[in-house]
Amino acid sequence: MATTINSLFGVHEQALTYRSKRAEVLASNMANADTPGYKARDFDFKSVMNQLNTPAAHATQTHSKHLGFDKTPAAVSLAYRIPTSASLDGNTVDAKVEQAQYAENAMDYQTTLRFVNGKISSYLSALRGD
Amino acid sequence: MSLYNIFDIAGSGMSAQSTRLNLVASNMANADTVSSSSGETYRARQPVFAAVLQNEVNSHQQSAAKGVQVAGVVESQAPLRQEYAPQHPMANDEGYIFKPNVNIVDEMANMMSASQSYKNNVEMLNTAKQLLQQTLKIGQ
Numbered sequence: 001m002a003t004t005i006n007s008l009f010g011v012h013e014q015a016l017t018y019r020s021k022r023a024e025v026l027a028s029n030m031a032n033a034d035t036p037g038y039k040a041r042d043f044d045f046k047s048v049m050n051q052l053n054t055p056a057a058h059a060t061q062t063h064s065k066h067l068g069f070d071k072t073p074a075a076v077s078l079a080y081r082i083p084t085s086a087s088l089d090g091n092t093v094d095a096k097v098e099q100a101q102y103a104e105n106a107m108d109y110q111t112t113l114r115f116v117n118g119k120i121s122s123y124l125s126a127l128r129g130d
Numbered sequence: 131m132s133l134y135n136i137f138d139i140a141g142s143g144m145s146a147q148s149t150r151l152n153l154v155a156s157n158m159a160n161a162d163t164v165s166s167s168s169g170e171t172y173r174a175r176q177p178v179f180a181a182v183l184q185n186e187v188n189s190h191q192q193s194a195a196k197g198v199q200v201a202g203v204v205e206s207q208a209p210l211r212q213e214y215a216p217q218h219p220m221a222n223d224e225g226y227i228f229k230p231n232v233n234i235v236d237e238m239a240n241m242m243s244a245s246q247s248y249k250n251n252v253e254m255l256n257t258a259k260q261l262l263q264q265t266l267k268i269g270q
Contacts, residue, residue: 016265023258027139028195028196028197030251031142031143031198032181033250034198038195095246095247113268
């Protein structure tokens, strides 16, 4: 049971953030499918989420006026996709691969939305008591 | 919200691809434009695409490109087709006419690639729009 409204959605809030971030990265790849020399980028969603749940250093706040510890990673480390086939112009975007990844990411985004909606409706029914 | 950026990114992609389609149309239309000197002859035009990179405030924060842009339009340096046709109204003093260096097959392939890329961008934009609509409906 979540004690504050902030923790109501748990990990799903961050999942949505990084899913939309990934959609943006994949969209850039797609837009640059015909740009010479462009290298396709992506990041590993799973490792980002793991990073969120296991902070690098365990620290406790000993004074209320001390700065809090931000659990969000400083930056999502973008990697370069390994191309399946070489192209003459140095572009590593495979439109089909990007399309598949984008679709998968969109489905996962919708799944997370479903979880969030489920949370809301269960809390609402608890509040109503019916 | 990163999903809103997809509208800009896909929009830049669509704009770049439609520029490319425009140039293909121009090349195809002028494929048989004859002239009497090599300087006046139409030359095949091609767009040069370049990624739009994000200006990061924090240099350590690496980020993806923010879309694509047409950096410029270049004229093909392939040799013009010179033909001996003294009866042609455009023939020069030596009886030669100059035809553009447009390769119709190249242009057709270019057109198909551009329209496919345009479609991909539209599809991507639609998906992002659906996701945003569903996000706005959270809790309803």
